[in-house]
Amino acid sequence: MTRSAADLDPDDLGFEHTPETDQSFENALAKARDGVRLTVDDAVELLTTGSDAPGIDRERKEAVLEAADRRRAEVVGDEVTFVANVNNNVTTACNTGCLFCNFKDTAHQFEADYDDQHAGFTKTPAESRAVVEAAVERGVYEVCSVSGLHPGFALNDEHHEILAGYDDAAKAVNYKPPAAYATDPGTYVEQIEAMSVDGVHLHSMTPEEAYHARRGTDWSYEAVYRELADAGLDSAPGTAAEVLVDEVRDVICPGKIDSQGWVDAMEGAMAAGLDTTATIMYGHVDNEMHRALHLREVRDLQDRTGGITEFVPLSFVHERTPLYEHGVVSGGASDAEDELMIAVSRLFLDNIENVQTSWVKYGDAKALKTLSCGANDFMGTILSEEITKRAGGSFGEFRSFDDYVDLITSVGRVPVERSTDYRQRRRIDPDDGPPFGPTLGPQADGTPLLSERERAERAGEAATADD
Numbered sequence: 042m043t044r045s046a047a048d049l050d051p052d053d054l055g056f057e058h059t060p061e062t063d064q065s066f067e068n069a070l071a072k073a074r075d076g077v078r079l080t081v082d083d084a085v086e087l088l089t090t091g092s093d094a095p096g097i098d099r100e101r102k103e104a105v106l107e108a109a110d111r112r113r114a115e116v117v118g119d120e121v122t123f124v125a126n127v128n129n130n131v132t133t134a135c136n137t138g139c140l141f142c143n144f145k146d147t148a149h150q151f152e153a154d155y156d157d158q159h160a161g162f163t164k165t166p167a168e169s170r171a172v173v174e175a176a177v178e179r180g181v182y183e184v185c186s187v188s189g190l191h192p193g194f195a196l197n198d199e200h201h202e203i204l205a206g207y208d209d210a211a212k213a214v215n216y217k218p219p220a221a222y223a224t225d226p227g228t229y230v231e232q233i234e235a236m237s238v239d240g241v242h243l244h245s246m247t248p249e250e251a252y253h254a255r256r257g258t259d260w261s262y263e264a265v266y267r268e269l270a271d272a273g274l275d276s277a278p279g280t281a282a283e284v285l286v287d288e289v290r291d292v293i294c295p296g297k298i299d300s301q302g303w304v305d306a307m308e309g310a311m312a313a314g315l316d317t318t319a320t321i322m323y324g325h326v327d328n329e330m331h332r333a334l335h336l337r338e339v340r341d342l343q344d345r346t347g348g349i350t351e352f353v354p355l356s357f358v359h360e361r362t363p364l365y366e367h368g369v370v371s372g373g374a375s376d377a378e379d380e381l382m383i384a385v386s387r388l389f390l391d392n393i394e395n396v397q398t399s400w401v402k403y404g405d406a407k408a409l410k411t412l413s414c415g416a417n418d419f420m421g422t423i424l425s426e427e428i429t430k431r432a433g434g435s436f437g438e439f440r441s442f443d444d445y446v447d448l449i450t451s452v453g454r455v456p457v458e459r460s461t462d463y464r465q466r467r468r469i470d471p472d473d474g475p476p477f478g479p480t481l482g483p484q485a486d487g488t489p490l491l492s493e494r495e496r497a498e499r500a501g502e503a504a505t506a507d508d
């Protein structure tokens with residue numbers, strides 16, 4: 042049975058790992074500056090600006106940020122990349138119950154005989170395809186699709202048969218036949234086929250979703266990802282990582298696969314030939330030792346695979362989440378913690394080229410600051426955002442190419458449109474416009490993604506929603 046937030050004692054979460062080391066801050070900083078591979082203890086010293094004293098020391102923090110900024114310049118230069126993408130969340134139905142998440146809606150509300158209104162949604166494969174087609178027509182060339190673990194979801198027809206064969210399948214394998222629901226999401230393979238529109242890059246199926254796509258079977262992650270790749274999947278998002286230390290997962294996402302399960306799924310995706318990304322979702326109950334252990338897990342995985350194209354620190358958005366509402370946490374990470382998380386990711390992950398900063402989580406001002414703390418990628422246009430918005434985030438759902446060019450040039454860096462895998466890149470000369478639009482997609486001819494009128498309408502809607 043999963044624990045609820047109400048049962049947790051915020052003053053004693055029973056953690057064994059604490060941010061204490063025998064290393065000194067000065068030694069750790071010297072190693073970081075010299076480009077020596079960092080240990081977990083080094084990372085803790087840098088993240089805490091010295092574990093021997095409480096709080097963050099301003100001067101020491103600046104020294105860490107500077108070292109990370111220098112490393113970023115050496116590794117990737119002055120280019121700041123971004124991608125023309127659309128988010129398509131297929132369903133919010135999910136019974137996993139992660140305590141940091143307000144994206145999900147419990148699945149019984151989606152059942153055909155449920156009478157009350159609810160705020161969730163499920164898209165059929167045809168509806169997902171329509172979203173992608175409309176975006177591709179505008180010039181988008183990446184679809185990022187992450188979803189709730191709908192009990193009616195299965196990999197394919199064979200998977201449906203296996204799951205339906207279980208006694209008490211709802212309890213045993215989190216399964217109910219799609220006919221029980223008002224809207225049938227189709228199979229994972231059908232959703233992937235549907236979203237795989239003319240040459241678009243499909244970035245989907247987190248490790249947790251891949252687990253759901255093989256639950257109740259003895260199929261390997263590699264086999265599942267191969268079948269999805271055959272259906273049109275191009276790369277897998279390394280979300281669901283949260284913090285890869287099981288004592289933290291036991292508190293914030295006890296219903297999820299454990300750290301080893303996440304690593305196994307990622308290895309399966311890469312064995313199937315897919316690129317992946319990796320993330321950390323920090324700033325809740327985790328401490329700096331947890332963050333450092335997470336970074337080591339990711340670096341080890343990359344040493345073994347080489348298939349991780351970017352690392353994305355995702356700062357916990359707390360406002361409307363069970364963790365916050367039940368007083369387990371009193372807020373998210375501070376600005377200093379955010380800056381240090383980006384910087385130490387850059388310094389520690391010597392085998393991952395790109396560190397992404399998320400304007401969804403940080404807002405533009407802080408995201409711009411992080412571009413001088415080690416980050417070099419500025420995410421994508423996304424066109425829609427549900428996860429952060431539902432958790433209480435308020436930084437919007439769209440950034441245009443014009444916004445990107447303005448923001449990036451305002452901090453003296455070079456705006457570069459990239460493909461998902463970073464192999465295709467186009468440097469943008471700010472003197473050539475505005476307006477700017479994507480050029481790397483199958484239907485991208487440089488026209489802005491949204492017309493002036495559509496942008497004004499969206500801005501108006503956002504202003505009304507804030508009132």
Ligand SMILES: C[S@@+](CC[C@H](N)C(=O)[O-])C[C@H]1O[C@@H](n2cnc3c(N)ncnc32)[C@H](O)[C@@H]1O
Nearest residue numbers: 141142144187188247249280281322357358432
């Ligand atoms: C909402 S899930 C969707 C995909 C799938 N259900 C899963 O868990 O892998 C995607 C990711 O969003 C992030 N997320 C969810 N709630 C968040 C919050 N309140 N603040 C920051 N990130 C959040 C988590 O890192 C999570 O893994």
Ligand SMILES: Nc1c(NC[C@H](O)[C@H](O)[C@H](O)CO)[nH]c(=O)[nH]c1=O
Nearest residue numbers: 124128185353399401402420421461
């Ligand atoms: N950081 C966030 C992302 N990042 C995903 C990227 O936009 C892109 O899909 C990836 O870099 C692969 O090219 N997406 C979100 O929806 N929210 C974020 O906070």
Ligand SMILES: N[C@@H](Cc1ccc(O)cc1)C(=O)O
Nearest residue numbers: 187278279280318353355428
């Ligand atoms: N969709 C995830 C973020 C994400 C998705 C894909 C990535 O590759 C990276 C990050 C979120 O909103 O939290």
Ligand code: SF4
Nearest residue numbers: 135137138139142145
């Ligand atoms: S993070 Fe994913 S698995 Fe967890 S509750 Fe949210 S949607 Fe479900």
